[in-house]
Every structure is written in C-alpha cells, then in structure tokens.
Amino acid sequence: MPPELGPLVRTLALPYYEDALPAHDSFHANRVRDLSLRLANKCETSVDRDVLSAAAWLHDIGRPRERTGEIDDHNEWGASEATALLETEEVEMTTDQIDAITHCIEAHSIRSSSPDPETIEAKLLFDADKLEATGARGIVRLACIVGERSGRTGEKHAVIDNSTVTDLEASNHPDVTLLREWAAERLEKLYTAPGGRLGESRWQFMNEFFTRFDSEIGVDGEK
Incomplete structure (x- = not known):
C-alpha cells in the first residue's frame, strides 16, 4: 500500500462528514484513527497500519445518511461505499487490502447485526471506537x-x-x-x-x- 494512501483516504472521507453531528463527525474519525494506532503500537501482533488508518477515516461515513433516514445501516453502506471509493482511485491496492478495510467498517459496531471483528485491524478499530x-x-x-x-x-x-x-x-x-x-x-x-x-x-x-x-x-x- 503506497505511503500516500493515508492522506488520500482522509481527503476522500472528509466530505461525508460535512453534515455530521458532533458525536460522529470528522473529529471523531480522526480521534478513532489516532487511538487505534496508539493501541496498535502496544500490540504484540503485527498490524497493517495503513489498513487500520484508512478504515478509521471511513468507518462512520454513513452516519449522517443513517441519521436522516436515507440508509438503514451505516456499517453496511459505509463498507460498500468505501469499496467503491478505493477501487476507483489510482493507487496500488490489492483486493485483499480493500477487503480488510471493508471488514473493519462492517465489524466496528456493537449492533447485533454486525459481524464479529476477525482481524487484528478490525479488533483495534472496534476497541478504539468503543473507547471513544x-x-x-x-x-x-x-x-x-x-x-x-x-x-x-x-x-x-x-x-x-x-x-x-x-x-x-x-x-x-x-x-x-x-x-x-x-x-x-x-x-x-x-x-x-x-x-x-x-x-x-x-x-x-x-x-x-x-x-x-x-x-x-x-x-x-x-x-
């Protein structure tokens, strides 16, 4: 994953938070990113920090639409939207990397409908979001x-x-x-x-x- 992916994903994510309320705005996404990376630094398991950072920026992009009733599930919609965003950008990203990011987004919620986080990146994102x-x-x-x-x-x-x-x-x-x-x-x-x-x-x-x-x-x- 190229070094410029982090700033790129941040740029892609920010417009989605323009109508967000304070609890789920871009500042929240940034804090979750920082906290998830802080937890990763204390983790004995190898962590793909690029995947983790990208997922943190994108994890709540569907929140404003869910709040207004445009969509039913911000996890599912956000994962699909993130896939579309990452597939259209001219960056060297494998399907496995995109899948890893979307899994993090799908599994970040405590809702019963959300899948359990299976990767270390998904678990770190989940924890950082809950610690928020x-x-x-x-x-x-x-x-x-x-x-x-x-x-x-x-x-x-x-x-x-x-x-x-x-x-x-x-x-x-x-x-x-x-x-x-x-x-x-x-x-x-x-x-x-x-x-x-x-x-x-x-x-x-x-x-x-x-x-x-x-x-x-x-x-x-x-x-």
Missing part, C-alpha cells in the same frame, strides 16, 4: 449522542439528572446513569489487551466523575 465513548471525552460524547437521539425522535431521550439522589418523582425517561451503562456495555466487549488496559483507566475516571456528579445534585452536603 469512555473517559472524560467519552462522557461529553455520550451526552451528545443523547441529544442526537432526542433530535431525531423529536422527544426527550434522557434527563441529565440521577433520580436515585433527588426527592423528585422519577422521570419516565432514562437518567444520567444511562451514560454509565452505555460505557460499561462497550468496555465489556473490547477485544485487545491494550484496549482493555486503557478501558480500565477510563472506567475508573468515569466512576469518580459520577460520584462527583451525584454529590453535586445533593447540594446541601457540598462544601
């Missing part, structure tokens, strides 16, 4: 996803509160603990040892954050 929903940055991103889902349905998706520490009647919507549950679900599914180690650190921070969050709701006991 953990830690300090992940809390902000998960809150964005709540807003994104609320905007899509036209109804409130969750309340930013914790019904277990207030004297108000519980809402019929999920409360802020939903963010903790979403993060835990993703951390339980990580495939790689480097991803697991980073996940443990980020989970510790999230627990500390939610403890502080709960204490701030009960303002009477705050100093």
Whole structure:
C-alpha cells in the first residue's frame, strides 16, 4: 500500500462528514484513527497500519445518511461505499487490502447485526471506537449522542439528572446513569489487551466523575 494512501483516504472521507453531528463527525474519525494506532503500537501482533488508518477515516461515513433516514445501516453502506471509493482511485491496492478495510467498517459496531471483528485491524478499530465513548471525552460524547437521539425522535431521550439522589418523582425517561451503562456495555466487549488496559483507566475516571456528579445534585452536603 503506497505511503500516500493515508492522506488520500482522509481527503476522500472528509466530505461525508460535512453534515455530521458532533458525536460522529470528522473529529471523531480522526480521534478513532489516532487511538487505534496508539493501541496498535502496544500490540504484540503485527498490524497493517495503513489498513487500520484508512478504515478509521471511513468507518462512520454513513452516519449522517443513517441519521436522516436515507440508509438503514451505516456499517453496511459505509463498507460498500468505501469499496467503491478505493477501487476507483489510482493507487496500488490489492483486493485483499480493500477487503480488510471493508471488514473493519462492517465489524466496528456493537449492533447485533454486525459481524464479529476477525482481524487484528478490525479488533483495534472496534476497541478504539468503543473507547471513544469512555473517559472524560467519552462522557461529553455520550451526552451528545443523547441529544442526537432526542433530535431525531423529536422527544426527550434522557434527563441529565440521577433520580436515585433527588426527592423528585422519577422521570419516565432514562437518567444520567444511562451514560454509565452505555460505557460499561462497550468496555465489556473490547477485544485487545491494550484496549482493555486503557478501558480500565477510563472506567475508573468515569466512576469518580459520577460520584462527583451525584454529590453535586445533593447540594446541601457540598462544601
């Protein structure tokens, strides 16, 4: 795979993110790329970093279309669109390399309809994408996803509160603990040892954050 593939794929991917909301925009794709390569550097298995980088840039190109209802599955559509993009560019890329990239895209989601990641590149991309929903940055991103889902349905998706520490009647919507549950679900599914180690650190921070969050709701006991 030629050295210029990374910048080329970035250029190809960016237009697809122009209408993306913050949780799945080009900045997210760039962070997933950086994190997946960081995990690859700590991986004992040989990793094709060109495949991994290309897949990271392309993994969410279908998100804006899925959000507006143009497509049903951004994984499947994104893999097909990526194949078409990579086959039309004048670069020396084998069918195996294209297949490796599209498999990463198809397998990056936690949805039950998504295939399991089978290659080290697909597992690293999966882990990096899930870790993007953990830690300090992940809390902000998960809150964005709540807003994104609320905007899509036209109804409130969750309340930013914790019904277990207030004297108000519980809402019929999920409360802020939903963010903790979403993060835990993703951390339980990580495939790689480097991803697991980073996940443990980020989970510790999230627990500390939610403890502080709960204490701030009960303002009477705050100093």
